[in-house]
Amino acid sequence: MRTVTTRLTPVAIAALVGLPIALAAPATASDHESGTELSATLTEISGSGASGTAWGWVDGTELTIQIEAMGLLDGAPHAQHIHIGGSNTCPSADLAGSGFEGAVRTTDAVDFYGGVAVSLTNEGGMTGPDHALDVMDFPAEGEYSYERTFEVPQDVADDIAAGNGVVVVHGVDHNGSGEYDGDQESDLDPSLPSEATDPAMCGTLDVAQMAMPEDGVATGGGATQGTEHAGAIALGAVAIGAGALGLAASRRRTETARR
Numbered sequence: 001m002r003t004v005t006t007r008l009t010p011v012a013i014a015a016l017v018g019l020p021i022a023l024a025a026p027a028t029a030s031d032h033e034s035g036t037e038l039s040a041t042l043t044e045i046s047g048s049g050a051s052g053t054a055w056g057w058v059d060g061t062e063l064t065i066q067i068e069a070m071g072l073l074d075g076a077p078h079a080q081h082i083h084i085g086g087s088n089t090c091p092s093a094d095l096a097g098s099g100f101e102g103a104v105r106t107t108d109a110v111d112f113y114g115g116v117a118v119s120l121t122n123e124g125g126m127t128g129p130d131h132a133l134d135v136m137d138f139p140a141e142g143e144y145s146y147e148r149t150f151e152v153p154q155d156v157a158d159d160i161a162a163g164n165g166v167v168v169v170h171g172v173d174h175n176g177s178g179e180y181d182g183d184q185e186s187d188l189d190p191s192l193p194s195e196a197t198d199p200a201m202c203g204t205l206d207v208a209q210m211a212m213p214e215d216g217v218a219t220g221g222g223a224t225q226g227t228e229h230a231g232a233i234a235l236g237a238v239a240i241g242a243g244a245l246g247l248a249a250s251r252r253r254t255e256t257a258r259r
């Protein structure tokens with residue numbers, strides 16, 4: 001929902017200053033005709049310095065996930081998952097953890113994001129929760145772009161489409177040594193240092209817009225309808241302020257809503 005609003009802002013600015021509206025088109029445009037679009041802003045946990053975004057699409061049992069990550073330890077694997085459970089949220093910023101200087105470890109925040117439901121392994125790796133720590137099958141760079149489309153169980157797909165998925169990227173060099181080390185064992189696998197599995201960043205996969213059923217009739221959903229109204233109000237203000245340019249923005253909004 002937040003993403004729709006964010007997209008409107010550049011549209012509104014473009015309309016007001018007369019820039020070509022096409023510049024404001026979202027980069028994640030897709031040709032999907034059914035399914036549910038999701039997006040997440042990934043924010044650091046325990047001052048890891050990591051940040052990123054995630055985008056997803058659920059259509060039946062097919063899941064597509066894109067992740068843009070930065071600020072991670074370079075040259076070290078970053079396990080990345082979709083967690084489901086708990087309150088389906090990220091840990092609060094003031095959560096005191098059991099890790100390095102109070103850092104949050106993976107199990108410290110399980111009441112927030114639950115357990116691993118999907119392992120976002122590299123192409124070829126397995127994607128179930130049993131493969132959550134297949135460390136050779138995850139991105140191992142400080143900054144990376146990840147995209148994968150694969151099948152998930154129906155209940156997992158339903159949960160993610162309902163906005164219950166939380167993306168968590170792991171691996172934090174708390175002591176700045178340039179590698180995963182330290183005295184503390186991982187709370188997930190005692191053969192690994194805790195740094196290798198501590199959560200670096202987290203974001204909730206929020207439903208970005210209403211899924212359109214095949215008959216083309218939108219079903220209920222108060223929150224998304226509220227977003228639509230907010231967009232209409234914003235565009236109304238543009239129309240008043242910028243006349244014909246405002247109308248162009250409204251048309252663009254309609255196209256965006258149809259995707």
Ligand SMILES: [Cu+2]
Pocket residue numbers: 079080081082083116168169170
């Ligand atoms: Cu995880």
